[in-house]
Amino acid sequence: MENTFDRAKIIVRGGEGGHGAVSFRHEKFVPLGGPDGGEGGQGGNVILRANGNTSDLGKYRFRKVFQAENGEPGQGGKRKGRRGKDLILEVPLGTRVIDVKNEILMADLVADGQEVIVARGGRGGLGNVSFASSTNQAPRLAQKGETGGELEIILELRLLSDVAIIGCPNAGKSSFLNLISHSRPRIADYPFTTKEPVLGVLSGERNLIFVEIPGLLAGAHEGRGLGNSFLNHAMRSQLLIYLIDGGSESPLGDFITLKGELEFFDSELVSKPSVVAINKIDLSEVRSKMQEIKKTFEEYGIKPYFISAKTGEGVYDLLNKVKDMVKEERPVETNIEIILRPEAKASVQVYREANSFRVVAPDIERIMALVDLEDPEVRRQLYGLLERRGVSQALRRAGARPGDEIKIGDTAWPWW
Template sequence: MFYDQAKIYVKGGDGGAGAVAFRREKYVPEGGPSGGDGGRGGNVVFMGDEGLRTLVDFRYKRHYKGDRGEHGQSKNMSGRGGADIVLRIPVGTVVFDDGTGETIADITEHGQRVVVAAGGRGGRGNARFMSNTNKAPTIAENGEPGVERWLRLELKLLADVGLVGFPNVGKSTIISKVSAAKPKIADYHFTTLVPNLGVVDIEDGESFVMADIPGLIEGAHTGAGLGHEFLRHTERTRLILHVLDISGSEERDPLEDLRIIQDELSLYSPALAERPVIIVANKIDIPGAEEHLQRLKNEVGDRHEIFAVSAATGEGLETLIYHIAQVLPDIPAPKIVSLPAEHRVTKAETGKRFEIRKEEGLFIIEGAEIEKHVKMTFFDQEDSIYRFQNILKVMGVDDALREEGIKEGDQVEIAGVRFDWV
């Protein structure tokens, strides 16, 4: 089964905790702090693989986590970093943050690597906190939590040529005749429910990839039928073959079919309206096809080239294929809209650093920055608690709580941890 959408959960590995230790050596009194830093957590990495054609693997396993970094040790020994987890995904996959809708990555090349969930940095050991005023600190940090998010994956086929048209006009038969693809073919509507890819080999070692895009219907650009499921696969094709049943055997007017499909493509994406188009008048071997073909030529004029073929008998297919091979080198690949990772713009956050809400004597403080400090603090060490309190003061949490009317004995909750207000 071809799967072109998936939703998965990824989480970078947490950083290892820093160590609290002191140098213990004979004849070296007051050796000083020697706690090492924790190791960095492992990243979750996507890597493009041109050998994959489906997202089916992500239908059976949806949760992926990087390894945790090792904890720091005495003698200033840092913990080992966690191993990255590398997930291979098909070339042509677009990765979205499911919560925000932001485009995170667009995998367009074999071997392209993108970090989708960074591991957390390791916590600092007490050797890092030594100062002129504190020669023997007992402060260390827990590791930073890794980035976690739900991702939505969408596979857009990377094909040179896309066959579009109404159901049952012969697209599957054409691709089966000109390539090694063997799609399921039968005489009923919507035989093709998933895209089929075929490599068309020409003499002298030349070849191109052809995609049979499943049948479209009127209203597809609004999502009617499986409109959006199918239309997005046309976005990456360099050349569109518009296949028509020129015989009218389905009691449809080929000219009306041409207008409807062209409108659906342009309404879904204006860029598709500018894509080069070749019209393939299929089923020319059926009586009455010549009359419709002449009407089509009169209607289209010089706007598009028209090739009359019979997928059933093979008539005209060789001429069509050699023409495609001739014009493809002059057609540029569609531009990728999303920015590559190295040019992605990062905006500074100007909103509130935290928010406070009240629930019957309980003050709940929320915010990514303050929650991270809670998770990285060792609350069983007195020096670490003092440091955490100073962080809250600097962030303005104390003043904000007083403005909210907090009283002695009220409780404060941050990231699931509760404190008594004193």
């Protein structure tokens, strides 16, 4: 997938937790001093935040990975490492967040300031203070910081709007938007003048947001013209206006083409309430065909409105109808409950591999990562810990004998 202004696939990564420290109060290795190595700082989270001043997802077009700051290592004097800063990624209102792997909608950010954590920072590792016990008063074990959570997500912008203006190129969509709102999209005598969706606000008792969807033609779903992906921005609209060029060879044919393209995109769109407006009735060749056009639509079960986006004729009636049809309240945006992955349990599992035993226990793996197995004292302490945490028992149950190879994380050594 190529990242565009309204869609981006990115990887977010929480910061790593800082390592726990091995430190003693006085001189190193003078047991009397007592351990005072502090905990590592937590890694920063990656947070998406909706911002009303951000208009698109352009800033995610070229960068792929976004990682929050790592936590700092713990220090002597039981000092905890500094927490990593959160990374805040601003997104426009209407951004949907999709978890790629699990194919779930994680969040729909529609309100200014609304936030969602998409990747958590790893926890800091425990310092040697935490490993002191009555039998081990000079612990030289500490824990590595946890790696941060990582997630591949798709950001997808769906503009917030009440009414979507759908039509073929040149039908007069921009002219209509220009007439009813302060929006000033470019209007020109050639197709595809509008290349991005345009918003306009019709002020009144209740402001209505209109969105002009770039022109659609037959085969848009196969990529003809500008394609059909802009229809995504009509998904939140309550009402569609099919704006038809009255001067077209077949206004009804245009309408059927448009509906077909919407159906190809998402059948939910076609089932939205809609009105049909035949445009350009100020032109004599259109005016002379009005009765005929009306009849063809009525035979199809539709009562069209006739308007001129140039002179404003008929627009008042159309807008009254639109206001009636758009429900009093905007539908409450369901705020999707965020599903956070459960934290790994502190359990111990042993698996038999070809000639070795693999221990799976995340918190112990993090201790192993900092252990110097060459040092007999450290080794002695490690065995005490493995005994207390039930790792040795689990190994014995699995049939491990002294001399068998044991693997924990990236470390492998013969059991004794």
